[in-house]
Amino acid sequence: MQALTANYSTRAEIQRDQYLITTVGAPQTDRFRSPSLFILTDNRFHEEFRLNNRIFSLCEEFAELENNWDGDGALRPSSEALKNINYVANVLESTGYPIYNTAPGPNGEIMIDLRNKLGTRSVELIFYPSRMVVVFFHESQEPFQEIFQFDNLPNVLEWLNKY
């Protein structure tokens, strides 16, 4: 997983650097020297410019759901599912990969939907309290599912972006 993020700056990091240069000013200014101001500016950046901001907001919302949230007996998302989806969402954010959507399911699971740019392939990562599943969808092939492990994420993204 580390290999995904170690070798290059993410889009978020580049945007943050540009933001700091244009709004904070040159390093010799007093504002830049103030550690507290720097931290405030940095946090503001993260709130405004996260690539998957909508997804992170939804994850926060899922954590507040109670049992029967859909009026039809759906279980609240499990803490394990919430932990795992936050981990994967942060990895994808740090690599600059957009998440198409996420949704809670009726059995305490949470699903992440990833799509390629052409709309010809998509992948769902589904996090249950005690298992993880990946489902592959291709416009001209039979869909199939496998057990998901975090180590497989690079392979999943590679399949998703094949042409």
Place this chain on the structure above:
Amino acid sequence: MNKGDSISPSEWLYRRGYCTPEKKYCNPDGTATSRVFKLREKDEGKLSVDLKSKTTPIVSVGDPSKYFLFELKNSTVMDIGLDSIYDPLDDGVNDAHSLIIGMSLDDEVAPGYLARKSKRVII
């Protein structure tokens, strides 16, 4: 059509999914997520739907402030080896009630496939 009869591939089915103005648990383009077609344990392997020809969108959705309604051609259900049967409720509350059968709780392919083939019904 009698209770237990198979539904023709040319018929359309309705399935509703939770989605409110505050909690937008559908796709950004308004289509269904796979979770809308996911079985739960209490379903006992039978996913509830409504037969479009026996109801109206307003009746089928129940509460449009809490649910979106999606439609799906029955041939799509049959394409992946599932079946659908007519199952009107005995108390007469829902004469359109039907069931998609053949899915298992562990099946993640069918919910995603059906969601991708469904269309939202604008009410």
